[in-house]
Amino acid sequence: MSNLYIDIGGTYLRSELDGKLKRVLTKDHNLVEYIEKLLLKYDIKDISISFAGQVDDGVIISSPNIRVSKKEIKKYFEKKYGICLYIDNDLNCALLAESKVSSSNNIALLYVGTGLGSSVLDNGRIIRGKGNITCEIGHVPFKKAPFLCGCGKDNCLELFASGSGLEKWLHFKGFKTMSLTEIKAKKEFNEIYENFCEALLRAAATITTLFDPKELILGGGIIESNTFLVDLVKDNIDKYVLKSSLKGLIIKKSEIKDASLKGARELRIKN
Ligand SMILES: [Zn+2]
Structure with a gap:
């Protein structure tokens, strides 16, 4: 079996x-x-x-x-x-995998992939809310976009700092899909790139201000292929976050390959 x-x-x-x-x-x-x-x-x-x-x-x-x-x-x-x-x-699963290798009980996980998501471990427990839909950081309002998010709104952080958001901006402007590295290198996409960074910093700072984690772990496909974003967050988060929550905060990249899949194993063990 x-x-x-x-x-x-x-x-x-x-x-x-x-x-x-x-x-x-x-x-x-x-x-x-x-x-x-x-x-x-x-x-x-x-x-x-x-x-x-x-x-x-x-x-x-x-x-x-x-x-x-x-x-x-x-x-x-x-x-x-x-x-x-x-x-x-999937973010809760990835968090289960991260918590297995971390010595901290207070972890915030921020994933930038197709979407923008987060999950938070507070004193050893995943924050779940009444319907298991907490920490939907990607759907926190940022600024108005000329198209809709999967959730039905037009102003979500995810519309600016995610793979699907970047794709929507490029298609709206009449271009084909391209990577963040390519977007960053082209002057004409400067606004898309700047908005991406701004939305990412706001997402990282918001979860840090709200949940006061010991570790802020960044992961997901876009972080994996653009590891400079981890330094971007480290170097600039102070302009967005409540300063006292920076004390003792460790910001790092996820080192676990396929964390969500590994976390799925933990579901079975936990149940
Ligand atoms: Zn949304």
């Missing part, structure tokens, strides 16, 4: 079964059908999912970039197949 681990983000669906890793494009799959195909082929005992969207108590609340045909995903698989299914938000 095997355990299936899945990390599904806005761009990739990664799965691990019997130590073998597989990566496919999220847009090509419906999560429920993807799992059902694996269940037909393999003898799976339980499933742990790190999910890039809002999820509470085994129920998908919102997933703008992921197709899931059964919202009550935990109930559906457990009833139909008699297996256990654990699922949590």
Whole structure:
């Protein structure tokens, strides 16, 4: 009997079964059908999912970039197949993986990837709120954009400091998708780049001011391929943050590869 681990983000669906890793494009799959195909082929005992969207108590609340045909995903698989299914938000999963290797009980995780997300460990406990949708830093208002965010608003930080936000700005201005490095190098995209940095600093400073973490860990695809952003935050956060929360604060890059997928393992152990 095997355990299936899945990390599904806005761009990739990664799965691990019997130590073998597989990566496919999220847009090509419906999560429920993807799992059902694996269940037909393999003898799976339980499933742990790190999910890039809002999820509470085994129920998908919102997933703008992921197709899931059964919202009550935990109930559906457990009833139909008699297996256990654990699922949590991907940032919470990544935080579980970070907390395993950190000596601190107060950690704020800020991810810049397809979206802009955060998760906070406060005295050893993940802050969850009443519906497991806390720390949605990407949807804090910043400034008005000429298009909408996945949440329906037009002024979210995520519209400026995320992969999907950058893509929307480029398409709006009539350009094809390009990386942050390419955007940074071109003078004509100066405003997009400046807004990106400003929104990133505001996000980092807001979670630090609100939650007073010992460690602020930066991760996600855009941070991974632009590690200078960690120094940008270190060097400039003082202009945005409540000064006293800087005392003893360590700002660093995540050193864990596939943290969300590793965190999915922890869901099984914790439950
Ligand atoms: Zn939003």
